[in-house]
Amino acid sequence: MYQNILVINLMQIGDLMLTTPVLGALRKAYPQARLTLLADTRWRDLVECNPHLDACLFMDKKGADKGLANLWKFIRKVRAQKFDLVINLHRNERASAVAAFSGAKYIVGYSKPLFSLLFDQTLQNPSIAHHVGWGPGGIFPPHKYVPGWEHQVHAHLNVLRQTLGFEPEDGGLEMALSAENQQKADNLWQEHFAAEDKVIAFNIGASWETKRWLDGYFAQCADRLLAKGYKIAFFGGPMDLAIVERCISQMKHKDSKDLHIFTGKVSLAVLAGLLQKCCLFLTTDSGPMHIGVAMNLPVITMFGASPVPGFYPYDGRSVLLKSPEECHPCGIHKCPRAGEENLACMKNIPVAAAMHYVEDLLEKFKAKPAYELPAHKGDYQCRVIEISKGEF
Template sequence: MAVRDYHNILVIHLMHLGDLMLGTPVLAALRQQYPAARITLLADKKLADVVAANEHLDECLLIDKKGADGGLLGILRYAMRLRKNHYDLVINLHRNERSSALAALSGGRRIVGYAKPGFALAFDHVSPSQNQVMHEVHSHYAALRAAGVLNADGTAGLEMWIPPAAKEEAERLWQAHFAPTDKVIAINIGASWATKRWIDAYFAVVADTYLRRGYHIAVMGGPMDMEMVEKCRARMEEREHPHLHIFTGKVSLGVLAGLLSRCILFITTDSGPMHVGVAMHVPVICMFGSSPIPGFYPYDARSISVRAPVSCHPCRIHECPLAGEEHMMCMKRMPPELILQYADQILREEGERPACELPAPTDFETRVVEMADGHFALAPRGAAGRVVRSSLPQSR
């Protein structure tokens, strides 16, 4: 399909932190395709730090989904505001009711992207649901190529420009907590689903190990993660170590990004902060439970993604239905010794340099640790989309 010329483009992306981060390469691709166009992004107000300073955008509109812009009347009022801008292209990057409705009612001359049934009637091109054997970034590219909006994949990784005030606050906090020679490893314990959370006792072992080796540990996450962090900290033997720094629930997303940009490694669950870390170029090791690695892996080839060889992975459900020893076996069968082994490998590869000193990635496919011949090992390059079935190791 031939690509048309557009001059006033609206991109709608109202989902959660991780999803919004995975939409940032599309903004770069649109800017490359339409260098003279006015490009506007509509996003969730609470995630303003992630996109407000994005250099590919001319404007960032924010919607208060659970406040002034909530409910049916709020959607209708916001749609009327959008109509006044006379967009000639509207792109919806997530298939949910609110964003589908806003796109359908936006008055855009051409409307494309994902849509719920009913609202799809107002779309000129409806994209199929994201392909879970394809990374979400690549699914977006494929959808927009099929809609005649892009003529090629983009070449950018995840991107986030930190707002100036957040950058200043991150610098102040860093100087208050760390010396210039400190080596800081970030960890993120929380995740939106219980089935994405690694075992508390395992996180405790990893944190204790690095603290005893002389590293500093910076614990990240949002306010909803504070209880999880305290439970994990209670399992630590080094819970009162002066090199343990808890930032969970205490900093904005912009400050979180600024702190991560100075860390040498990020050990994390599949979560929104994981994708922020990737955008800051910090090397990531991520433990995957219920979510599929091919769809949501850390978008940087320096990263390592780990999955256990259980037949129910990826289940894509929020609560594990199994009981007894089988409960959360996808996470139980990724022991802390395994994560330490591959975390140490990343530290050797990158020379323990702060993320801000590392070059931007040019290769984006993660490396996968999976089971082969009864042992965990790095899968070959290009295996991020491959499902491997092999014998289970003995339970711990």
């Protein structure tokens, strides 16, 4: 029986959120164990109040812990905690090194080659794309992009199943807020909205251009919803400010008092607190999408370059829209196609299609805020809608 467990995930916002079911499953299986999570310090808001954790370790990858010497200092801190089980859920060199040299009695999970020699058991991650071949071009064949074929949550839970020998309970995505951050969200909401307001959340930014639905399309959706009496809240980080400004500049109702801009103004924890008061989330494939799912908020999302099986919103009430482009999913950050074919995967998801499902979900859930919607444990497969040309 393991008494001191470390889970490692040093990836981005969405990836970290998709690790949270593992924490609940481990707590259920080892109720007396001390459970610690190692994550990127930038995302501490997401996990520091997780009810299944006893402690968190945070690595400042871009600051104090950057570089080989500082990485080794960090590893020494990990070794000092004398973990008897380490589970690595991030297959890169840094995370693999921390796990491999942790000094734990049993080390399992994903690993880069060489580091895997110090693991007791390693597995492939079937949610992550693989590049097969030598490329690019020339006398060698180009890389072949093979998208992931299993959701990341399922892949992570399978690590527990295969290496620890128990059937993990899947409690879905979770996020808890401190009383302070909950109060900040409550106060901000009261400053902007009345108790009877029905608010639709928008997140239009994403880490890749090919993950972004057209900002003009988002603008049309916002105009239509404002005309129906809904309030609109734009979210996103500081890097999304220019995109949001460009979107709003295309709106007919850009000066509406019912349009509220939170982009670049709130922490991830306060974002979560605000999302749980909204009644629907129109979003790209992004970290905030997964935060919305964790806060029980129905999502409508558009997938372009992203592989659907690996990263769909983990929520049976949500809807994912995709167009039947031959190149989907490509996993490319910038679309190589020219002219009208550039970003065709996003251009061919029309506003009418998105609004059809927006209206469907608003009617189905009576535009109630997320915190009033019932839990739906075990119902995690979203609806995937492939849009046919000319359908809308």
